[in-house]
Amino acid sequence: MQPAASTGEVVGINACTAHGWVRGFVELGRYRRLTDLLNNTAAVYLVLHGGQILPTGAQVWPPAHRRVLLRKHDVLFVLPTTETQPRSPAGLLVAKEPVRVGLGVGAYLLSGALHLLEHVVWEQYLANLQSQFLPLTDVRVAQAATDAEVARVSYAAVNREHITVLYELPAGQ
Numbered sequence: 001m002q003p004a005a006s007t008g009e010v011v012g013i014n015a016c017t018a019h020g021w022v023r024g025f026v027e028l029g030r031y032r033r034l035t036d037l038l039n040n041t042a043a044v045y046l047v048l049h050g051g052q053i054l055p056t057g058a059q060v061w062p063p064a065h066r067r068v069l070l071r072k073h074d075v076l077f078v079l080p081t082t083e084t085q086p087r088s089p090a091g092l093l094v095a096k097e098p099v100r101v102g103l104g105v106g107a108y109l110l111s112g113a114l115h116l117l118e119h120v121v122w123e124q125y126l127a128n129l130q131s132q133f134l135p136l137t138d139v140r141v142a143q144a145a146t147d148a149e150v151a152r153v154s155y156a157a158v159n160r161e162h163i164t165v166l167y168e169l170p171a172g173q
Contacts, residue, residue: 013081017076020054020056044072048068050065052068076105098114101167134158
């Protein structure tokens with residue numbers, strides 16, 4: 001169920017929290033990318049249209065609510081369910097090097113590429129980063145206890161406040 005009256009680009013998302021999953025649609029509004037919306041420090045909550053809440057242990061998604069407010073601080077990571085292409089203005093692209101990393105986030109292990117400037121050591125990048133949500137590409141999400149794959153997506157936004165372990169993966173993984 002997509003919002004009836006949209007004022008901007010709409011992106012479907014699945015958001016993982018410590019208490020379960022929340023899914024729905026967010027409007028990007030004036031933002032070009034989902035991470036720009038997530039990193040907007042003026043907004044504490046993310047507004048989901050047609051939002052559904054699946055508590056941990058539940059098997060069936062309940063009926064959708066017209067609007068659900070989701071506290072961004074409590075989000076572990078976000079997986080877009082609709083593919084979007086960021087609209088990058090000409091001249092603002094910076095060459096970045098993908099570094100394959102593994103992340104422990106709540107009860108999940110994520111692996112993917114963190115894109116860094118060539119001259120920046122990624123540990124320093126994370127320590128000095130002001131953004132709350134880190135973008136990863138080519139992402140695998142698995143349950144930490146069993147390594148059972150939950151999702152494989154082209155993009156995810158990870159809340160760095162909930163990263164408990166981070167490690168560089170060997171080449172080819």
